Amino acid sequence: MRRWPEIGGLGLPRAAAIFGLFFLYVWLRIDPRLIYHVQEPVFFRGGLFFAFFLGHPGGVTEYLSALFGQSYVVPWLGAFVITAVAVMICASTYVFLKAVEVSHAGFVSVIPATLLLILHNRYRYDLGYDLGLLLSLAGAALYASLPWRQPFARGLAFIALTVPIYWVAAGPYLLFCLAAATSEHLARRRVAAMGCVLAGAAVPWVATFSVFPGMVRDAYLHLLPVSGNHLVGEYAVIVAAVALCVYAPAAALAGAWRQARSEPTAVTKSQGTILIRISRDLTFLMVMAAPVYATFSGNYKTMMEVDYHARHKRWPQVLNEARQLTAYNVLTVYNVQRALSHLGRLSDEMFSYPHLANAPIFVPSPETPSSLLVLCDNLMELGHVNKAEHMAQEALEIYGDRPSILKRLVAINVLKGRPAAARVYLGLLEKTLLHREWAQRRLEELAVDPHLSENAELAKVRAHMVEANYPGFFTAEELLMQLLDRNPRNMMAFDFLMGHYLQTMQLDKIAGSIGRLNAFSDGLPPTPLPRLYEEAVMLYMTQGRVQLGVVPKVPLYGRQLSGNTLRRYSRFSEVLAANDGDAEGARHKLEASYRDTYWYYYFFGGTESGAPLISRATRPVK
C-alpha cells in the first residue's frame, strides 16, 4: 500500500485537508471580493508605476501585493492566492524547523495558518505582509539549511541574503535575522548568532542613511505584520501579528528546549485506532479553528456587503443584508437610506432600517473618510456635482488612485464640461488590469461626444444639476433646498429633505413641505401621503393642540390622513398616556407593533440602542 509523505508527522493528506479548509474559509467565509472592496489595491501597467516602488526597500513587495491583490475580484482566485502564500509560509517554517531539528515539525509549522486567518479576518490586512513574511522565512529556511559550517562562508551567505531580503521586504528582514540567529544559537555558534542579531539591529538603521529615505521607525517596521492599520483597536489581531512574527524562532527554541528536557525516544507513528487518530486530528483542527472563528466579525462582513451592493447599485440586496445587522455605522446608514430612496421606500420605511438618532441625513464633509464615496454618489445623483467632486478628490487623496474613485471623477468632469480632464482619468484607468476595456470604451464615446449626451445616468444628473453658484459651506438641508430650487421635481432631493426633517425631528418643516409633493403629481389627483409623513403630520397637529390649544392647520392639498393612521395613533397615544412617567415601560409595550413608526422614533429615539459603531474601515487620516 502506498504511504503518503510524512511531512514531519503531519502527512500530506492532513496538510491537504488543512489547507483545503483554509482555502474554503477564505473563499466562502471571508470572501476575497469584499477584501477587494475594502482595499481596492491600486495597480497599473507600465514602467512608471513599477519605478515608483523600486526607490525604497519593501517596494517590490508592495508592488507584488498590488498585483496579486487584483485576484480578489474573482473570489476563488483570490482565495487561492492567499492560500498559496500561506502554504509557502508554512512550508518555509517547516523547512526552517526541520533544519534546526525540531521534532513534529509538520504539525508545528501549520500553526501560522491559524494566525494568518486571524489577520485575514480583518478585511484591511494587506497581502504584502504575508509576502514579506514569506520572503524572510524562506531566507531563514535557506540559511538554516546551509551545509557549510565555516563562519566565513556562513557570514558571506548571510550578507548575500541580507541585501535582497531587506531591499525586497524591508521590515520582515528582522524576522530573517531573528530566525537566523536562532538557528546559529541552536547550532552552538553563539558569535554568529550575535552577529545575526546585530545585523537585524544595524541594517535598517544604516539603511536610513543610505537606501531608506523614510523614518527610522519605518525602516524597522515597514511591512511587518505588527505595523499597519489592520491593528487599530484589535487586541486579538495584535497578539496574532506578534505571534506570527516570532513564531518560527520561538517554535525552534521551544522545540530544542523540549528535546533537551526529554529522553530521546523513537518516533512513534500512527498510534491508536483510526477512531482515536481521527478524533485527535479533529481536536487539532478545532484548536486551530477556534481562534479564527472567535475573531471573525460577521456583522462587520455584513456591513461591508451592504456597502458592496450599494457601490454596485443593487438596492434590494442592500436592504436584505441590512436586515441582518446587529450594529452599524454611519456608512451603513448612508447606504441604506440611499437604497430606500432609490426603491421609493424612504418615506415609508426609513425607521424600519438603520438610521441615526437626531442627526442630519448626511454631513457633506470629508471628516469621515469611509463615507466619502457614498457621499460623492449621493451628491452627484442629487445634482451637486461640485460637492461630489470635492468628496471624490478627498477620497482620491486619502485612498489613492482606486479605479472606483477614478471612474467617478470621469463622470464628474464630463458633467463639469471638462472632457479633456475626464480623458486623463480614463488614461490612467486604461492602465489598470481590470478596467482597461471600460476605459477604452468610454474614451471612444468621448471622442464622438465629449458630453456623453446619450449616457442615461449623466442625463439624469444634468436634469437636476445645480447651476447657480452658492459659495461657502452648507448644511445638508441647505444643499437639498438648493437642489429643489433648481428642480422641484428632483425626487431624491425631496426624499432626502423630508428624511432629514424626520430624522432631526423638525415637525413644523415636515408639515410645511407637504405641498412640495404636488410637483410630482403631473396634474393628476394628489397621491396619498407616505406613511411616515402622515405620522409626522399627526404628531405635529397633536403637539400643536397640546402646546397652543388649537390644532395647527396643515395644508394637505387635497390629501387626507388615512383612517388607519388615525386609529394607530390613537392606540399609540393611549399606551403612552397609560404609562405616563414610565418611558421604558411604554417603549417595551409599543415596540412590537410600532417600532417602525415615526412616533416610536420621536419618543424613544428609534429602534436601535447604543451608539453607532465607528467603522473599522475608517483609515486614520494624518
Added chain:
Amino acid sequence: MRKLSLAILLALVGVATSCTTRAEVESDVGVGDRLPRIDPDPAGAVIPPNIAPLNFTVREPGNEYRVLVHGRAETSGIEIESDEPDIIIPSGQWRDLLAAHRGEEIRFDVHTRTAVGEWQRFAPIVVRVAPDSIDGYLVYRLLKPLYNKYVHIGIFQRHLESYQESPVLENRFADNACFNCHTFAQNQPDPMVLQTRSSHGLSMLIASEGEVTTVDTRTAFNKSPAAYTSWHPGGRHIGFSVNKVSLFFHTDPARETREVFDAGSDLAIYSVADNTLTTTLAIADPERAETWPEWSSDGRFLYFSSAPVTPIERFETVRYDLMRIAYDVDTGAWGKLETVLTAAETGRTVTQPKISPDGRWLVFTMADHGNFPIFSASADLYSMDLRDGGYRRLEINSAAAADSWHAWSSNGRWLVFSSKRRDGLFARPYFSYVDEQGTFHPPVLMPQEDPRFYDSFIKTYNVPVFVTGPVEVSQRDLARAIYAPSRPLAAQLDARVAAAIRKESDAAEVTEPYSSGTTR
C-alpha cells in the same frame, strides 16, 4: 541545412519587403497642406537649445509613421520610423541637431501610411530653436487637485536636458507632512527654503551647503508661520508673508470647485544671519492684506500684492494692488510705500509678481478677483516694463484656463509657468522664450520621455522654479528635519518691532498696530 538557408532567405525577403525606404515614401506621398495632429504639439513654439527631445504621438490614422526632424537641409536630420504613433526621438541626434541650429528653425515632417498603403505627408511643423539655453533643472511640487486633506505631496527636480526626475522631498518619507513654496536665491540650487506643516511643528527649512536648519518663524508679531517667500538677491534675507487662508467651495459646475480666501495677511523680512524678523506698518497694515512678496533684482525693493481686508461674504470684490517698498538690508531702513499698479486701474486682481534677473520685466498674474490665481480660469499672465510702468497681457496665455505660477530662468531668457490649458484641471509646466525686446514667444510643454505621459498623469505641477543645477541636499536630511527636528531656531523679533508691539498691547488705545491681528 537547406531548411535553415530557406528560412534565412525568407526572413531576408520579409525584411526587405517590410522596410520602407525614404525614396518609397517620397514617391508615394500625397502632400497635404494641413498640419498633422500631434500631441504634445510644439508647432510655432520657440524651444530651448538644450531641451530633451520633444517626443510626441501622431493623432492621425495610420499603420506606419515616419517623421523627419531636420533643419536647414532636409537631407540631414533625424529620421524615425515606427509602427506605433508614438514618436521617440533619439537623444544624441536631437542634441546635435539643436546645437547645430541655435537661433534657427527646425521642422518636423510627419508622414503616415494609410490603411490602403498610401503614404500621406502633412505640412511641416516648424519650431524655432532659441539662441539662449534654459537652466538645467526645474523644481516643482507634485500633488493631486487637493481640497482639505493631503496625504501624498512631493517636491521633485527634473533635469531638463534629459527626462530624469528625482525627488527632493516626498512626504511619504517625512511622516506625511505638508510642505510648500520651495524658494531659491537667484536660481541657485543652494540655499533652498521651504515651509513645512506636520504633527512635529510648523517650521521653515533652510537647506544650505548640505545642512538643514529648522526655523520657527512665529513671533509675537505673527502667530502664523511664514508662507510665500522670496530670497533677497544677497542670499541673507527672506521676505515672507504670513497668511490666514481658508478654502471654500462653489456649487456652479462651470466654475472651479475650490477657492482660497485670505482673511488677512502681513509681510515680514527674516535675516538668516541674525535669525531676526522685522517688519513695518506699511507692509503689516491691519486694514490691508499684504502677500506674494518678491524682491527686485537689485534687492532695493520688496514688491508685493495688497488689498483691503474684506469679509469673506464679499470675496468677489477682493482685488489686489501691486505695491513696493524700499528696504535696505544693511541698515534696516525702510523707504516709502509706493503703488505700482492698482486694481482700480486694471479692474482685476494683481498677484504673484516676479521680476526678471535684469530687473526690467515684471511678470504678474491678473484674475477676476482673489489672491490664488491657479484656482481661477480667468488668471492670465501680464508683463510690465519697469522702466516706464507700461503693462500688457501676454500672448502666451490660454483662452479659458488658468495660467499662473510663473518663474524666470537665471539668464532671464525663459519663463516657466503652470497652465491648465490642456484639460482645465491639471496644471502643466510650459516654457516661453523671452527675447531682449521682452517678447514672450509661444511656449512649449515640458517634454516627457513617454509622449502620452500627460494623458494619464493626474497630478498637477505646482510652483515650478528654474535652478541652474541639481538640489544636492538629501531627501533624508530634509525629512529628518521634519519628523525628528532638533530644537528649531526660534526667530527673534527685531527690537523696534517688539517694542512697538509691547506698546500696542500696553496702550489703552492702539495707536500704531503692527499687524492686522488676524495673523497673530
